[in-house]
Amino acid sequence: MATIAREAGVNPGSLYHFFESKDHLLLGVLEFGLGYLGPAVMEPAEARAADPVDRVFALLQGYRDHMEREHCCMGCPIGNLALEISDHNAKARALVHENFENWVARVASWLEPDTRMPTTVDRRRLARFVLTVMEGGLMQARAAGHLGPFDEAVDVLRDYFMRLGTPANAKTHRHTSPRAKRRRR
Amino acid sequence: MATIAREAGVNPGSLYHFFESKDHLLLGVLEFGLGYLGPAVMEPAEARAADPVDRVFALLQGYRDHMEREHCCMGCPIGNLALEISDHNAKARALVHENFENWVARVASWLEPDTRMPTTVDRRRLARFVLTVMEGGLMQARAAGHLGPFDEAVDVLRDYFMRLGTPANAKTHRHTSPRAKRRRR
DNA sequence: GTCTATATATTGATAGAC
DNA sequence: GTCTATCAATATATAGAC
Numbered sequence: 001m002a003t004i005a006r007e008a009g010v011n012p013g014s015l016y017h018f019f020e021s022k023d024h025l026l027l028g029v030l031e032f033g034l035g036y037l038g039p040a041v042m043e044p045a046e047a048r049a050a051d052p053v054d055r056v057f058a059l060l061q062g063y064r065d066h067m068e069r070e071h072c073c074m075g076c077p078i079g080n081l082a083l084e085i086s087d088h089n090a091k092a093r094a095l096v097h098e099n100f101e102n103w104v105a106r107v108a109s110w111l112e113p114d115t116r117m118p119t120t121v122d123r124r125r126l127a128r129f130v131l132t133v134m135e136g137g138l139m140q141a142r143a144a145g146h147l148g149p150f151d152e153a154v155d156v157l158r159d160y161f162m163r164l165g166t167p168a169n170a171k172t173h174r175h176t177s178p179r180a181k182r183r184r185r
Numbered sequence: 186m187a188t189i190a191r192e193a194g195v196n197p198g199s200l201y202h203f204f205e206s207k208d209h210l211l212l213g214v215l216e217f218g219l220g221y222l223g224p225a226v227m228e229p230a231e232a233r234a235a236d237p238v239d240r241v242f243a244l245l246q247g248y249r250d251h252m253e254r255e256h257c258c259m260g261c262p263i264g265n266l267a268l269e270i271s272d273h274n275a276k277a278r279a280l281v282h283e284n285f286e287n288w289v290a291r292v293a294s295w296l297e298p299d300t301r302m303p304t305t306v307d308r309r310r311l312a313r314f315v316l317t318v319m320e321g322g323l324m325q326a327r328a329a330g331h332l333g334p335f336d337e338a339v340d341v342l343r344d345y346f347m348r349l350g351t352p353a354n355a356k357t358h359r360h361t362s363p364r365a366k367r368r369r370r
Numbered sequence: 371g372t373c374t375a376t377a378t379a380t381t382g383a384t385a386g387a388c
Numbered sequence: 389g390t391c392t393a394t395c396a397a398t399a400t401a402t403a404g405a406c
Contacts, residue, residue, distance in 0.1 A: 001382065013384075014390055022382065073272035082328045083268045087258035097328040128325070128334060129341040135324050136317030143267045143282040149313060156314040156345075163348045186400065199372055201401065377402070384395070 001025070023089070026081075030095035033078055034102055042106050052114040053166045056107060056130055060154050063134060064147060072145050075138040078103075082135075104128045116166045126164075133157045186210070208274070211266075215280035218263055219287055227291050237299040238346055239354045241292060241315055245339050248319060249332060257330050260323040263288075267320075289313045301351045311349075318342045 001022055005012045019025040045059035067075060074080075078099045085092045107127035111117070137153035158168050186207055190197045204210040230244035252260060259265075263284045270277045292312035296302070302311075322338035343353050 002380085011391060012382090013392080016383065017389060020383095075268065079324060080268045082324050083260070083265045087327070093328060093330065097330070100325055100328055100334075125337050125341060128337055129318075132318055132321030132325065132334070132338040133314075134321070136319070136321030139264060139267050139320050139324075140285055140313070140317060142272070143278060143285055145278065145282070149285075149317070152310050152313055153317045156310060160341075160345050160348070163345070187398085196373060197400090198374080198402075202371060205401095207400065371406105373404100373406070375403085375405100377400105379398100379400070381398070382396085385393085386391100387393100388389105388391075 023092070026085075026089075026092055027095060030078075030081065030092060030099060033099050034095075037099070037102055038106070046110075052110045053161055053168050055110045056161075057154070057158065057168045059107070060130070060134055060157075063138065064150060064154075067138060067141060067147060067150065072141055072147065075142045076135060079135045079138060100131060103131055107131070114166060117164050121164060130157065208277075211270075211277055212280060215263075215266070215277060215284065218284050219280075222284065222287055223291070231295075234354070236354060237295045238351045240295050241346075242339070242343065242353045244292070245315070245319055245342075248323065249335060249339075252323060252326060252332060252335065257326055257332065260327045261320060264320045264323060285316060288316055292316070299351060302349050306349060315342065 001015060002012055004025070005015055008015075015025065019028055041062065042059070045055050045062055048058040049055040063076065078096060081092070082096045082100075085096065087093070104124065104127045107130055108124040111123040111127055114123075117123075133153050133156075137150035140149035140153075141147050143149075161168055186200060187197055189210070190200055193200075200210065204213055226247065227244070230240050230247055233243040234240040248261065263281060266277070267281045267285075270281065272278070289309065289312045292315055293309040296308040296312055299308075302308075318338050318341075322335035325334035325338075326332050328334075346353060
């Protein structure tokens with residue numbers, strides 16, 4: 001609470017005017033996330049690519065850029081909370097879940113109209129898989145202190161999409177570009 | 186510290202005879218993990234399946250069983266610490282990374298001799314991808330409160346292995362068995 | 371090495387003036 | 389609504405007897 005107050009430039013006691021407790025503030029953060037996702041995370045990816053699969057990799061690139069700006073700290077705030085929140089905090093847990101479902105639904109809506117993938121491919125399941133790979137990749141990148149593990153995971157995911165019949169646009173192949181040679185590991 | 190002492194059945198002060206501080210105890214936990222992984226996690230999977238790919242899914246099944254026993258709480262202790270530990274705690278972070286590398290190296294050693302996958306498939310990268318999917322899947326399962334998201338992620342991963350030319354043994358297809366019908370979602 | 375007791379620091383929350 | 393001051397609770401760590 002003290003850190004939040006300091007970062008916000010307010011006095012410690014003032015937070016309690018808006019949130020009746022530490023727990024309520026956490027719920028406020030998670031509710032904020034629900035509205036933040038669209039404008040701050042999904043819309044930029046939608047603006048950068050129209051193709052369904054390119055959009056997915058533009059989204060992942062957005063997380064990568066953020067992680068790089070933070071020097072491999074932080075990662076995904078919702079993912080961090082997912083593993084930090086006690087299993088007994090039902091309300092917070094439900095909101096983390098809702099944030100994930102929100103993410104999955106948006107990405108699934110991109111993949112649904114794709115005509116290259118067989119119709120037997122469950123778009124929602126595939127969208128969830130993208131989230132799975134993103135969160136697992138960021139976790140390892142944070143532990144490693146560099147983006148190598150995240151890039152590797154995205155590479156394999158791209159290979160999978162290719163095998164589903166939907167090669168991603170070459171522009172999203174950042175890891176195979178000359179610049180990538182400078183990467184650690 | 187109080188919780189650990191209580192669970193261990195010792196008095197709060199006694200912990201400080203073995204660990205000079207809270208931080209040192211955390212390092213001790215992570216060092217313990219390095220030796221715990223083989224006997225407690227990898228060897229059971231190795232005993233259950235000889236085939237490289239079946240072993241991978243036996244390993245994932247082991248995490249699933251553990252998660253189910255805990256009623257979808259806890260998940261992977263190393264993964265939890267990976268996102269909970271401060272980015273400034275360099276020693277702890279390095280040990281989390283070492284735990285992950287340990288995991289990846291062991292799984293890669295299973296995949297290396299596989300003759301069905303093209304030799305162009307980077308075994309170590311694939312092993313890391315398995316860890317990525319496992320951690321991302323457990324994270325979402327913990328948030329959801331049920332194993333649905335984990336099972337979905339494993340399903341997609343199995344599909345990927347199949348497309349690489351290495352279908353997993355039917356016995357590991359727990360999600361498509363009649364029992365799976367009882368699953369939520 | 372373990373116990374009881376306690377010191378010290380940090381954190382969560384409140385009170386009341388402005 | 390914000391500020392200063394401060395309370396109460398919790399958590400980390402230490403001391404000294406046994």
